[in-house]
Amino acid sequence: MDELDLFRDFNSKASDPSGEAQQRALAGLTRAIERERGRSETRPPRRARRHLAGFALAFVALAGAGVTALALDAPWQSSPGFLEQAEAALAPPDGQILHAKWQITRTSRDYGCTVTSGPSELWADPTSHRWRIVARDFQPQDAGDGRAIACHENMTKEFGGDATDSFEFVPPDTLAPFGPAQTASWDSVDHLRGALADGRAHMDGRTKLAGRTVERIRIECQVEPETACPGRPADYFYVDPETFSPVQFELPNALHYSTPSGLLDFDVVGRYLTYEYLPRTEANLALTDIQAQHPEATER
């Protein structure tokens, strides 16, 4: 007999878990589930959201006339306090409408193919939790086998809703129910905001992207304790060192699609084209409203 097999009997008469231990563990799991469900009332879980609808991530600030872009005009130095200042600068301004536009490049970890898509576009009102997204990075889950799904050109879909209902616009004139209620935080900058708030964001030095100087921020594993996620790569955000505007993000092994042949994994790079806050006008509010954009559509 192999020596290793001798260990199969080691402490083999240990008892099964007590009912009390099992109940206590289940209660802990239930609390975790309820916490997530509570969060989803204001923010869909990041990876689950991507699983649902391709993804809707976010963007770079290109401040234009008449818009507020992160409300920063004083340059800050890259020095102690940078992350705190970034956190303050990235806080959404009250009462304004987020408008974001971005491009996604995803690379399949299973098949090696790379697909770039976009721009996708988001309008979101943090006050009413109403949002609308035109996602041009939506992956079909019925395109065929794993490779076909992983390497398929992206589709365009339009979704919108508020904290109560969400819909997919199905051309030519239907609003179909779309999963659980979603809210305004298709904004992937929330990932950076969360990391800044709970100390998982770390400055990683300056670098250049397409000739532009940017500050690289590393985001550590979201799960505590750290030992629970060995080997999991960090995410990165790149921000403008002076205005803190988001420029790009890199999410290794961050996107997962369930297919009949198993989960497909992707590395994702998102490049922000626009990240701005618009005044709270009727016209801008209408941009967040999928029903207002498709007044002839009927709800299924």
Added chain:
Amino acid sequence: MESHASDADCLARSLTGPRAFEALFDRHFAAVHRYLHRRAGREIADDLAAETFAVAFERRASCRASESILPWLYGIATNLLRRRRRVERRQLTAYARTGSNDWIVYADDTAVPVDESTNGAALARALAVMKPRERDALLLYALAELSYDEIATALEVPVGTVATWLHRAREAAQRELATADTVSPATTGANANG
């Protein structure tokens, strides 16, 4: 209905309906608890088995299992156990020295807290002298009954690394078991590494 769904199905479903994860808890809690109990005792198993499922729920989107998620759960449990490594080593050393593994709670209340396997103390001594990762690999193989590939998945290392660790674990076991006949458990302690 959940009982007919595969682990991968439940996992995928839990991404949009978190309560679907409870089916995976029902399915695998006892196995994870038992693995931890056999390694570190019931008290630690009670804590870490619960934490394993809480962590697994939080990390579920990163799980790549296409069939059973049990290897992945064992990997999380093993990683969590590293924080209690000193306790585990102390228990193994005591077992090797005294022949009594009284951190184990037995299914049979009448059982005395002594492992009835003939080599219990020698096995404990062998485990105590192994490097922690070798011990992890060995106990995933022997207690959790994982294949080399599944151990590699659980510990997130190449399968060749698993083979190396198990080879070293086998050598350590051979050494310790060879001395078991000549050295009384009550007169020796483990020269622990981990």
